[in-house]
Amino acid sequence: QITLKESGPTLVRPTQTLTLTCTFSGFSLSTGGVGMGWVRQPPGKALEWLALIYWDDDKRYSPSLMGRLTITKGTSKNQVVLRMTNMDPVDTATYYCAHTRRGFGAFDIWGQGTMVTVSS
């Protein structure tokens, strides 16, 4: 059974850097084809894809946020980390991590999400 859980700060000040960790179980990010993504959702708004990392360390970033995002495998083999710099109040959202597979294109398992508020 695959499970995912996001963790990180609930409150971030403007201009600060947000670091979120997704801790997962039930699969290995070393297995061929496996990928992990981050998706966010501002309150009452649409889902927005942010970043993807695959088992072979191939990475993808949202063009609108490229330059602010970094996705990496964590120091623990069952973690993925997302860093977003220069946070702004418009970045206030629930941030989700999700499992995918290269060539599949869909996110088949999601974490519960973590709400991040950007405010001074």
Add this chain to the structure above:
Amino acid sequence: SYVLTQPPSVSVAPGQTARITCGGNNIGSKIVHWYQQKPGQAPVLVVSDDDDRPSGIPERFSGSDSGNTATLTISRVEGGDEADYHCQVWDSSSDHPVFGGGTKLTVL
């Protein structure tokens, strides 16, 4: 970048059929996925690869995809189907996923 357009809301009576559309340029040539999201919960994949249902998803959920419109069809709608529904494709030109704006399904 590729844009997916969904109606903000759809309403349907219990027992009837709900159809939620997702518009995109030549979306019929792309593979479409659909997610159900209930209030306060994470999205759940209900249809993948245009018309496949993940394990545990009722047969009442189906998808189709042709021309510039993809459609999620929910037959014999139940109160528990009330949720937001999001479409998603993989934009091959930019090599990343794209989500639609979401549709709120209300069961009258």
